[in-house]
Amino acid sequence: MSHVEQGEHDATNAYQSLSETTAHDDPRWAFGTGFEDGLSLGEAEITAPVPEGVDAADLAAYCQMLGDDALIYSQQLSEWVANAPELEEEVALANTALDLLGQARVLLARAGHVEGADRDEDALAYLRDQAGFRNVALAEQSDELDFGRCIARLLIFSTWRLALLHRLLDSKDPVIAAVAGKGVKELTYHRDYAARWALRLGDGTEESHRRVQAGLDWAWPYVEELFRTSDEEHRLIEAGVAVDPAGTREEFDAVLAQVLDRATLTRPEVPPVGTIGGRSGRQGVHTERLGHVLAEMQSVAREHPGATW
Amino acid sequence: MVTDPELRVDLGARDVVARVVDPEMPMLTLDDLGVIRSVEEDGGGAVVTITPTYSGCPAIEVMRDDIRIALGEAGYDRVEVRTVFSPAWSTDWISEAGRRKLAEAGIAPPGKAPARAAGPIPLTLGAPSTQVRCPRCGAPSTEEFSRFGPTACTALRRCPSCQEPFEHMKEI
Incomplete structure (x- = not known):
């Protein structure tokens, strides 16, 4: 936090008494928790110096990659809120989305700081266009309220992200290492949740087996991109900041094999979605889904720029 | 602003912060929960460092506000609350008193957090x-x-x- 707050209480403001947050004299951004929060998200860490020998632009891009995966996946998973088959599953999926959103906020705050272009986490989330997002295509797909798809996509995503974050515990960037420290704990139970449901559905009834297998077949074309290494990552691996996503493939395959075998599911044999001249999500080239995601996610922020309450 | 010189004498900033309760589990103080990293007094002000329980914990902001209010009411006129993420919070940091209060409130306290072995994190497919x-x-x-x-x-x-x-x- 860059400024000092006074513990003032305005007795004439009826709204203050609606919450205990009477110390807040500053307006809050109407969407997200805004600039103040961006600054106070652990100044000591968010503003840590760029590790020696690391290009700031590369680090900002990498934080965006890891942050955008979490942000966009979180947004898409939130489609299940008020739509899940059971209340317990709704709570589980909303909790998972919340964990990912928390990871995204720190990573985007770090990206904004390192970039030095006066953009905070909210500016990055709400004011970038499609080409500015660096998430993988899997994150931006919609489950279309099909629980088989939901479980297949979450199994793939959480297995991959856990493998990545586990390797990032020793990242030379202190913010990435800190996010990994918390994220590993969270992704571990996200993956367990998805794997247990895959087992229950795959080895369940004929219908549940068919549905989760169809979900896997649908999600599988987006798997290959997860293990493609971008130029920024190549450079940051050398510097000890990033890990090579290609190096997580073996672990990913082993975990998926373990789950699919027990669940009597079949590993899909389908061609991956193509790239455009070798470019895909990491380079800002997306499937048409991202436009829909951003239209929804950014609508309030774009309609009322800088609104506060 | 409520200034209570007597209270100020009785309670240091650490004590004031330690008594603030968790907004989601009000039977626990922040001290019970183990989220207070440090409280430093600086003249009439205080710098408090806390850690979130989960990355997306929505309670963290309310905690920060409640800390500011409590310190403000105790006479600290400059309060800064910082949030740090590393090392990651663990339920092992919940105090014995906190565990007892959880159980009394009908919430089973956590057991020992799983130790992190070397190598890939194993998948848990068995029954809980x-x-x-x-x-x-x-x-x-x-x-x-x-x-x-x-x-x-x-x-x-x-x-x-x-x-x-x-x-x-x-x-x-």
Whole structure:
């Protein structure tokens, strides 16, 4: 936090008494928790110096990659809120989305700081266009309220992200290492949740087996991109900041094999979605889904720029 | 602003912050929860460093505001609350008093957090452990029916003896 707050209480403001947050004299951004929060998200860490020998632009891009995966996946998973088959599953999926959103906020705050272009986490989330997002295509797909798809996509995503974050515990960037420290704990139970449901559905009834297998077949074309290494990552691996996503493939395959075998599911044999001249999500080239995601996610922020309450 | 010179004499900033309660589990103080990293006094002001329980914990902002209010009311006119993420919070940091208060409130306290072995994190496909004591009737064995409870940090369980559902603070 860059400024000092006074513990003032305005007795004439009826709204203050609606919450205990009477110390807040500053307006809050109407969407997200805004600039103040961006600054106070652990100044000591968010503003840590760029590790020696690391290009700031590369680090900002990498934080965006890891942050955008979490942000966009979180947004898409939130489609299940008020739509899940059971209340317990709704709570589980909303909790998972919340964990990912928390990871995204720190990573985007770090990206904004390192970039030095006066953009905070909210500016990055709400004011970038499609080409500015660096998430993988899997994150931006919609489950279309099909629980088989939901479980297949979450199994793939959480297995991959856990493998990545586990390797990032020793990242030379202190913010990435800190996010990994918390994220590993969270992704571990996200993956367990998805794997247990895959087992229950795959080895369940004929219908549940068919549905989760169809979900896997649908999600599988987006798997290959997860293990493609971008130029920024190549450079940051050398510097000890990033890990090579290609190096997580073996672990990913082993975990998926373990789950699919027990669940009597079949590993899909389908061609991956193509790239455009070798470019895909990491380079800002997306499937048409991202436009829909951003239209929804950014609508309030774009309609009322800088609104506060 | 409420300034209470007497209170100021009695309580240091650390004591004031330690008494602030968790907004989602008000039976616990922030001290019980183990989220206070440091409290430094600086003349008439204080710098407080806390750590969130989960990455997306929505309570963290309310905690920050409540700390500012409590310190303001105790006469600290400059308050800065910082949030740090590393090392990651663990349920092992919940105090013994906190565990007792959780159980008294009907929430089964967490067991020991799993140790991190070297190598890939193993997948858990088996049934969840039954070794969580019912906080209501004391039965030693209960069943989990959802890993995700009403707050990010609890799971939902039920007791086959007294038939009551209850929350369990899950180990992380």
